[in-house]
Amino acid sequence: MTEEQRVFLVIRCTSCERHFGNLRNDKTFTCPGCGKSGEHPIVGRAKDSGDLKQKVSLANVPPELRDEMKRKIKTDDYQDYQEDSASAPALLKLLSNLVDENGKLNIIAVQNELNRRGIVLPDAQELIDMAESQGLLMRDTSTEWEWLE
Numbered sequence: 001m002t003e004e005q006r007v008f009l010v011i012r013c014t015s016c017e018r019h020f021g022n023l024r025n026d027k028t029f030t031c032p033g034c035g036k037s038g039e040h041p042i043v044g045r046a047k048d049s050g051d052l053k054q055k056v057s058l059a060n061v062p063p064e065l066r067d068e069m070k071r072k073i074k075t076d077d078y079q080d081y082q083e084d085s086a087s088a089p090a091l092l093k094l095l096s097n098l099v100d101e102n103g104k105l106n107i108i109a110v111q112n113e114l115n116r117r118g119i120v121l122p123d124a125q126e127l128i129d130m131a132e133s134q135g136l137l138m139r140d141t142s143t144e145w146e147w148l149e
Contacts, residue, residue, distance in 0.1 A: 008052040010044035010059060019043070019059035021052045045120055086119050095131055099147040107143050 009022045013031035020032050030037040043059070046052035058066060086094070094117070098109050111124035122130065128145060131137045137145040 008046035008048065009042050010046065010052065010055050011040045012043045012059070014038065014040050019056050021046070021056045042121060086117070091119075091122075091127060092131075092136075095127065095136070096147070103147050104140060105137060105145045105147055107145075 007023065007025045009025065010019055011022055011029050012019050013034060013036060015036040016031060016034040018031065018033040020029075022029055025042075028038055029040045031040065044055055046055050094113060095105060095110065098113060099105050105128070107124050107128060110127060114120075114124055114127070128137060132139065132145065136148055138148055140146045
């Protein structure tokens with residue numbers, strides 16, 4: 001990994017509902033469409049700038065026209081992550097299943113499992129931070145946590 005690995009994000013404006021892309025993982029974003037600045041939800045991630053462009057374009061197409069648009073641009077299926085999020089119990093079970101025989105949890109294993117299941121939000125660090133704040137995990141090293149439950 002490079003020091004400044006680029007993160008390609010698909011973001012939905014809370015005001016105008018249009019999607020846009022960003023390369024920074026900030027807490028607040030400014031919508032280029034309506035200009036509203038604030039905490040807009042991250043609804044997807046892309047592997048590179050070309051993928052980001054396609055995902056943002058497809059996200060801004062009305063759902064009833066997406067199939068036709070997908071055929072024309074030949075891209076991966078767009079999923080609207082607004083309603084596609086894992087429940088808290090499912091995320092807790094995911095974490096508990098990744099604990100090794102020494103009671104340790106590794107952030108790379110968590111991110112790999114989230115990717116495998118197609119869960120975009122929360123990412124591994126956000127999920128671990130939530131579990132840590134709830135007293136389920138205790139930091140052991142910069143990449144490992146101890147399961148406390």
